[in-house]
Amino acid sequence: MEKIVLKNDNLTVTVLTLGAIVQGINAYGFDLTAGYATEEEYFKDTCYFGGIIGRTANRCGGEQYINNIEYTLPLNENGINHLHGGIQGFNLKRWTVTEQGSDFVTLNYISPDGEEGYPGNLCVYVTYRLVDDSLLISYKATTDKPTWVNLTNHSYFNPFGINNKAGARIGGCLIQIFADRVSVYDDNNRVIGSRSVEGTEFDLRKKDLLYRSYDHNFYLSGDEYEEFCGSKLRKAASVRGSVNIECFTDLPCIQLYCGEFIPENTILADGTVIGAGSALCLETQKEPNLQARSEGILNPDEVYQTATAYRFSKGNIFVAEK
Numbered sequence: 473m474e475k476i477v478l479k480n481d482n483l484t485v486t487v488l489t490l491g492a493i494v495q496g497i498n499a500y501g502f503d504l505t506a507g508y509a510t511e512e513e514y515f516k517d518t519c520y521f522g523g524i525i526g527r528t529a530n531r532c533g534g535e536q537y538i539n540n541i542e543y544t545l546p547l548n549e550n551g552i553n554h555l556h557g558g559i560q561g562f563n564l565k566r567w568t569v570t571e572q573g574s575d576f577v578t579l580n581y582i583s584p585d586g587e588e589g590y591p592g593n594l595c596v597y598v599t600y601r602l603v604d605d606s607l608l609i610s611y612k613a614t615t616d617k618p619t620w621v622n623l624t625n626h627s628y629f630n631p632f633g634i635n636n637k638a639g640a641r642i643g644g645c646l647i648q649i650f651a652d653r654v655s656v657y658d659d660n661n662r663v664i665g666s667r668s669v670e671g672t673e674f675d676l677r678k679k680d681l682l683y684r685s686y687d688h689n690f691y692l693s694g695d696e697y698e699e700f701c702g703s704k705l706r707k708a709a710s711v712r713g714s715v716n717i718e719c720f721t722d723l724p725c726i727q728l729y730c731g732e733f734i735p736e737n738t739i740l741a742d743g744t745v746i747g748a749g750s751a752l753c754l755e756t757q758k759e760p761n762l763q764a765r766s767e768g769i770l771n772p773d774e775v776y777q778t779a780t781a782y783r784f785s786k787g788n789i790f791v792a793e794k
Contacts, residue, residue, distance in 0.1 A: 473511045476569065476577045482605045483784065490514060491563035492579045492598050494522040494627050495741065497607065499784035502715045503635050506628040506734075506751050509741040515564060519734055520626040523563025524598055525556045527583060527590050528622040528768065530689070530727065530760030531662050538591065538618050538769060545589040545763070552660050556626075558588030562596070563626065576601040585617065592617030594770075601701065606783040608700045613776035621770045622758045625780070628731060628751035631713025631787060635744035638791035642682060642730060642752050645789065646712040649676040649728055650694030655760070663761040666691055676728075679710070685730040685749065689760055692724055703779040709754050716787045719754045721780040727755035756780040 473490035486495040486507070491514065495507035506521050508514050514521070531553040534545050549555035556563070567579040576599060583594040592615040599610040611623045632640045654674040656665040669675040673684065696707040698720055705720035709728070719726065729752060736747035762768035770776045 474569070476572060478575050478577060478600060478602050480575050480602045480604070483602050483607065485600060485602065485607055487577055487579070487600050489567050489569060489579065491523040491565060492567045492581070493524070493563065494600070494625065497627070499605070499715050500786050502633040503742070504629050504631065504633065504715060504717070504784070506634055506746065507741050519628070519738075520556060520563050522625070522627045523561075524623060525626050525755070526562035526596065526621070526623045527557050527588070527594060528620050528763070529556060529624040529755060529757045530622070531555050531660070532761045532763040533660070533662065536763040537766065538620075541591075543589050543591055553662065561588070562623075567598075570597070590619050592619040594619055594621065596623070598623075603700055603781070605785060606700060606781045608703070608779060608781045610703070610779045611777065613770065614772075615770050616772050618769050618771050620763055620768050621776045622762060622768050623776075623778070624755045624757045626753060626755060628734075628753055629711065629717055630751045631711050631715050631717055632789070632791050633714060634740065634746065634751060635742055636714075636791055637793040640791040641749040643749065644713070644791065645682050646679050647676055647682045648679045648710040649690050649726065650692060650696070650707055650709065651677070651690035651726070652693040653691040655689040662764070663689060663759060679712070682730070685732045686728045687730065687732065689725050689727050689757070691759070692721070692726060700779065700781045705779060705781055708756060711752070711754070712787055713789045714787050714791075716785045717754075718783040718785075719756065719780065720783065721756040722778055723756045723758060723780065725757050725759050727753065727757060727760075729753040729755065754782075
């Protein structure tokens with residue numbers, strides 16, 4: 473796998489051609505994300521560390537329809553759900569670098585008709601670009617048959633540093649999710665609707681200590697926007713620690729996942745050992761289970777285009793070394 477290092481005065485981001493994976497993000501001297509040293513570890517990985525998720529993020533059932541044509545998607549999560557694109561999603565595919573500079577790289581993957589049960593040849597481009605103190609991720613896709621598309625990046629963040637010497641997990645950080653609704657799930661953990669966060673443990677609109685684990689889809693409702701290279705993006709989330717992480721997107725939803733299924737004694741690229749609750753994901757997306765609602769369909773005369781940015785700043789919450 474090829475390694476591409478993007479760098480400016482504030483950030484260093486390492487991207488792999490395997491899976492268009494973000495192997496590492498360093499901001500203000502802190503290594504913030506989980507990544508492996510070798511290709512073999514990524515192929516054994518159950519966490520999707522840093523990868524591009526496709527063709528669709530999150531969960532749905534196996535039998536789905538487009539224009540009354542049935543497509544069978546593999547049930548790769550406990551034989552119950554189709555998860556994150558299938559048995560071998562975009563996070564394990566070989567991507568090609570099409571353009572790069574010191575602070576950006578564009579990668580391409582062409583997913584053939586029928587891959588993981590999806591119709592159509594899907595041509596996908598992902599660009600990682602450093603913009604001052606931010607990492608901007610831009611997605612573009614086209615197809616020759618109607619197909620579902622719902623791409624995201626699955627980076628795991630620890631705002632105290634993924635390799636902090638105190639062994640700090642994410643429970644001590646402050647978090648905000650700018651969303652007024654949260655998903656409702658069926659017995660298979662598939663999204664079937666939404667409900668208000670008002671008066672519940674899912675109301676994270678005000679900055680507060682992260683005191684429990686979440687693996688939930690939130691519906692964004694904030695009214696703060698910023699522009700990144702011509703893309704007007706809504707502020708979706710804020711995580712505060714030794715480094716503050718803000719997420720902006722033009723997508724309607726975000727999955728907050730607190731890493732409860734990270735296997736204990738997981739060894740990262742620098743030898744750091746982590747486990748459950750060591751890092752969290754801020755996965756921007758369309759509403760999950762879109763296949764069941766006949767939504768999220770990209771047609772041959774359309775272009776899928778979306779963007780998400782992660783902005784980093786110096787924080788003031790530190791942990792004592794062990």
